[in-house]
Amino acid sequence: MDAINTKAQKRVLVAGGAGFIGSHLCEALLAEGHRVICLDSFLTGQPANVAPLENHPGFTFLRHDICDPLAIGEPLDEIYNLACAASPPRYQADPVHTMLTSVQGTHNLLELACRHDARFVQASTSEVYGDPEVHPQPEDYRGSVNCTGPRACYDEGKRAAEALCFDYLRLGRADVRVARIFNTYGPRMRPDDGRIVSNLVNQALKGAPLTVYGTGEQTRSFCYVTDMVKGLMALMALAPNPKVPVNLGNPGEFTVGELAAMVRRLVPSAGRIVYQPLPQDDPQRRRPDIARAQALLGWQPRVALAQGLEETIAWFRDAGARQERRSRK
Numbered sequence: 001m002d003a004i005n006t007k008a009q010k011r012v013l014v015a016g017g018a019g020f021i022g023s024h025l026c027e028a029l030l031a032e033g034h035r036v037i038c039l040d041s042f043l044t045g046q047p048a049n050v051a052p053l054e055n056h057p058g059f060t061f062l063r064h065d066i067c068d069p070l071a072i073g074e075p076l077d078e079i080y081n082l083a084c085a086a087s088p089p090r091y092q093a094d095p096v097h098t099m100l101t102s103v104q105g106t107h108n109l110l111e112l113a114c115r116h117d118a119r120f121v122q123a124s125t126s127e128v129y130g131d132p133e134v135h136p137q138p139e140d141y142r143g144s145v146n147c148t149g150p151r152a153c154y155d156e157g158k159r160a161a162e163a164l165c166f167d168y169l170r171l172g173r174a175d176v177r178v179a180r181i182f183n184t185y186g187p188r189m190r191p192d193d194g195r196i197v198s199n200l201v202n203q204a205l206k207g208a209p210l211t212v213y214g215t216g217e218q219t220r221s222f223c224y225v226t227d228m229v230k231g232l233m234a235l236m237a238l239a240p241n242p243k244v245p246v247n248l249g250n251p252g253e254f255t256v257g258e259l260a261a262m263v264r265r266l267v268p269s270a271g272r273i274v275y276q277p278l279p280q281d282d283p284q285r286r287r288p289d290i291a292r293a294q295a296l297l298g299w300q301p302r303v304a305l306a307q308g309l310e311e312t313i314a315w316f317r318d319a320g321a322r323q324e325r326r327s328r329k
């Protein structure tokens with residue numbers, strides 16, 4: 001399997017490639033000279049995210065739901081599985097489909113990896129730690145997830161997907177790696193996505209009140225999307241297989257209130273902060289321990305939150321202007 005991955009040009013399938021992180025990954029892979037098959041159902045992803053790639057000779061798009069079995073008629077060297085809605089309101093809108101996407105969908109892609117002898121990276125999540133009792137979270141912490149709550153379709157789905165991945169690895173059926181992704185933000189998040197960064201930035205640009213759930217004292221660690229993509233690609237490239245999950249995230253930890261205050265400082269039109277009820281099972285604290293990623297991959301995030309927020313705000317400002325121009329035509 002290592003021999004395949006030293007080839008200069010690889011054929012790479014990115015499931016969930018029309019989504020936020022996936023579209024940046026497709027772009028980075030094409031920039032490195034690889035061929036990319038982007039597969040997506042457009043559940044939460046958008047055609048506009050990959051529209052600039054459509055004319056690239058190395059890019060192919062396939063509309064497909066990974067819950068349905070799939071066959072690819074050309075060789076594949078690598079598969080990234082990013083297909084799954086990541087925003088709590090979006091993944092809770094159809095919780096059964098969310099669970100099936102992680103379990104049945106990941107199984108379908110793992111079978112594809114076996115058939116093609118393709119290396120596989122699974123996008124897991126910090127949500128496998130649930131509302132953690134250990135802080136920061138190292139990979140050997142087993143987590144505290146409410147398996148009957150409204151977030152379980154996502155958290156438990158991703159945990160089951162990890163179990164499947166490690167079974168395929170132990171059985172020698174596929175060269176599988178698991179990235180536990182912590183909160184990631186940047187251009188191409190959907191404005192109606194419901195996650196905190198896209199909510200706050202869009203509210204601020206419209207002069208609407210900034211919604212903070214609960215007291216705003218809960219914390220998250222925010223990783224800029226280009227840093228995340230580099231981490232995912234480094235995990236794919238790593239030889240030999242680490243055989244353990246790897247946290248990818250920015251260890252800078254901020255309260256939700258601090259984030260809202262930062263957005264208000266960066267967007268002069270921002271309105272006041274309004275407090276709304278905290279959703280059920282909302283984790284109180286979250287910060288990755290990235291010692292393993294640093295040691296194995298030589299990776300750590302480079303983009304500071306203020307810098308990444310400025311890039312994100314500029315992109316949403318332009319996106320808003322583009323939409324206004326379209327609606328005037």
Ligand code: NAD
Binds near residue numbers: 015040045123182
């Ligand atoms: P996203 O919602 O923008 O992207 C997910 C993509 O998967 C979308 O394009 C969507 O249409 C597609 N998709 C969903 N279900 C599908 C299905 N059944 N078949 C085919 N395509 C399907 O989310 P994102 O933020 O880009 O997240 C990408 C991956 O990273 C997800 O697997 C998510 O769980 C994981 N992750 C993201 C974060 C984050 O903060 N962004 C944190 C932890 C984990």
Ligand code: UDP
Binds near residue numbers: 211212
């Ligand atoms: N949140 C908030 N206002 C919003 C959206 C989210 O205060 O408009 C909070 C949410 O309750 C959580 C944190 O921000 O504590 C991160 O939420 P997000 O949905 O982005 O990701 P999560 O880490 O919860 O999956």
